[in-house]
Amino acid sequence: MTCARAAAAGGLWRLRPGARRPLPACGRRIGVRFGSSGMTLDSVNRAAVDRIIRVDHAGEYGANRIYAGQMAVLGRTSVGPIIQKMWDQEKEHLKKFNELMVTLRVRPTVLLPFWNVVGFALGAGTALLGKEGAMACTVAVEESIAHHYNNQIRTLMEEDPERYEELLQVIRKFRDEELEHHDIGLDHDAELAPAYTVLKRIIQAGCSVAISLSERF
Helix, strand or coil: CCHHHHHHHHHCCCCCCCCCCCCCCCCCEEEEEECCCCEEEEEEEHHHHHHHHHHHHHHHHHHHHHHHHHHHHHCCCCCHHHHHHHHHHHHHHHHHHHHHHHHHCCCCCCCHHHHHHHHHHHHHHHHCCCHHHHHHHHHHHHHHHHHHHHHHHHHHHHHCCCCCHHHHHHHHHHHHHHHHHHHHHHHCCHHHCCCHHHHHHHHHHHHHHHHHHHHHC
16 A cells, blocks of 8 residues: 555544534434443434434445445455455444334435445446456445544534443444455555546545435435
C-alpha cells in the first residue's frame, strides 16, 4: 500500500467533522433492554434510535446482497474465499440488526425489496469486471458505510455517550470490520479496476442516496 493510500485509509478510522444530524427533540424517551446480548439503554431517544437501527439494518442488508452477487460470479475463483469471509462478517452484522429491530420494535425500511435487487445487481455487475471490479465496489461501499457509522458515533457521543454506550459498542465494532473490508479491497487490486475513480464515485453517490432514503422511509 502506498504512503498516500495508507494515509487516506488511516484517516477513515477517525471521526469526521461532517454535518451532524441532531437528535429530534420530539422523539419519545423509552427504557429498553437488548434481550439477546444483555445490553441496556435507559431513556433512549426513540426517534433517533429508530432512524439509526432502520438505516443500519438496510445498509447491512444491502451489503449482504452485494456480496451474494459477487459470489455468484466469482465464488469459484481464487478470490472467492476472500469474498466469502467478508460476507460471513456481514451476515453477523445483519443478524445483530435483525435482533435489535425486534427488541426495539423498529420497522424496516419499505425499500428492502428494491435494495435486494439493486444490491445483488451491483455485486454481480462489478464482479463481471473481474476481481478488481468487485474489490473496487467493496472499497467504495465499505468506505461509505464507515463514514456513515462515524457520523452516528459522533452524534451519539455528543448526545450522551453513557446512555448510548451499548449501541455505540455495536456500531464501533461493525465500523472497524467494514474498514477491514475496505483495506482488503485495496490490497487485492481494487485500484486496478477499469475507471476506478469514476466507478467509486458513482457507487458512493448511490450509497448516499440509499442511506438518505432508508432513514426516511
